[in-house]
Amino acid sequence: GENVEQHPSTLSVQEGDSAVIKCTYSDSASNYFPWYKQELGKRPQLIIDIRSNVGEKKDQRIAVTLNKTAKHFSLHITETQPEDSAVYFCAASDSGNTPLVFGKGTRLSVIA
Amino acid sequence: DTGVSQNPRHKITKRGQNVTFRCDPISEHNRLYWYRQTLGQGPEFLTYFQNEAQLEKSRLLSDRFSAERPKGSFSTLEIQRTEQGDSAMYLCASSSWDRGYNEQFFGPGTRLTVL
Numbered sequence: 001g002e003n004v005e006q007h008p009s010t011l012s013v014q015e016g017d018s019a020v021i022k023c024t025y026s027d028s029a030s031n032y033f034p035w036y037k038q039e040l041g042k043r044p045q046l047i048i049d050i051r052s053n054v055g056e057k058k059d060q061r062i063a064v065t066l067n068k069t070a071k072h073f074s075l076h077i078t079e080t081q082p083e084d085s086a087v088y089f090c091a092a093s094d095s096g097n098t099p100l101v102f103g104k105g106t107r108l109s110v111i112a
Numbered sequence: 113d114t115g116v117s118q119n120p121r122h123k124i125t126k127r128g129q130n131v132t133f134r135c136d137p138i139s140e141h142n143r144l145y146w147y148r149q150t151l152g153q154g155p156e157f158l159t160y161f162q163n164e165a166q167l168e169k170s171r172l173l174s175d176r177f178s179a180e181r182p183k184g185s186f187s188t189l190e191i192q193r194t195e196q197g198d199s200a201m202y203l204c205a206s207s208s209w210d211r212g213y214n215e216q217f218f219g220p221g222t223r224l225t226v227l
Contacts, residue, residue: 006154032214043116043203043218044155089154096214097143097207099168102154 002027004092006103013080014111021106023090024072030092033066033073034100039086047088048075049096080110114138116219118204124225125194132190133222137206144187145205145216146179148172155203161187162209194226 003026013019025033034049050057050064050073057064061080066073077084087107091100117136125131137144142163147155158177159169163184173179176194181187191198201223205216 004154034215036218043220045218046215049215091154096216097209099145099157099160099170100147100155100216101157105152105154 002030002092002101004090004101004103006090006106008106009104010107010109012109012111015080015082017080019075019077019080019084019108019110021075021088021090021108022072023074023092023103024070025092025101026071027092027094028068028071029094032093032096033064034091034096035064035075036089036091036102037086038089038105044089077108080108082110082112084108085110116204116206116217118202118219118222120222121220122223122225124227126227127196128193130190130192131194131224132188133202133204133224135187135189135204135206135219137186137204138208138217139185141206141208141217142184143207143209144181145207146187146189147203147205149201149203149221150199158189158202191224194224196226199224199226 006023031052036044037047038044063076087105090103093100145160146158149155161181176192179189201221203221204219207216
């Protein structure tokens, strides 16, 4: 079955700097790669996703890149703000309507 | 609130007792998922439904766990003879397959503590 590895497990950045979180997956049948943000005590919320026919997607300060050959994808957050502090999870599935396999999460701290 | 809702939000029980959780998905969503999340880990898939049909169960789902979605709307997850290892956050999510929109929307979760 699918296995998703996520790095780093914790990340501290200064406000205004960029943050990068990387994930690798094992199943070449995976075609959908969402990123969820989970604040303490709250539900996971989708922040961006990418499908396998796209190499990069951007939404304001957030971007995701996908390399299907190497089976890895990354989340990039630019101009970080304190409200970006949360746990971020990457996930993979063959489509968004099938069970997601999640990474273990990255705890991002943005220091003001 | 038109999002996914879950009840109860917290449940404390003694080992050996049975517990049942409820999930109400977004009304037009026909796919419903159950995940379990332990501290410091990502959500792990348990089972999911298309309307009332249970499509897949994870090997994580022991015989003590049962889930149903009798009318294709809300779903229940029951754990029989709870064990301390069952302590976790149980998350429900839903998505709309017919519309081809893939995002899974999560509920707030039910936090289970087994004493």
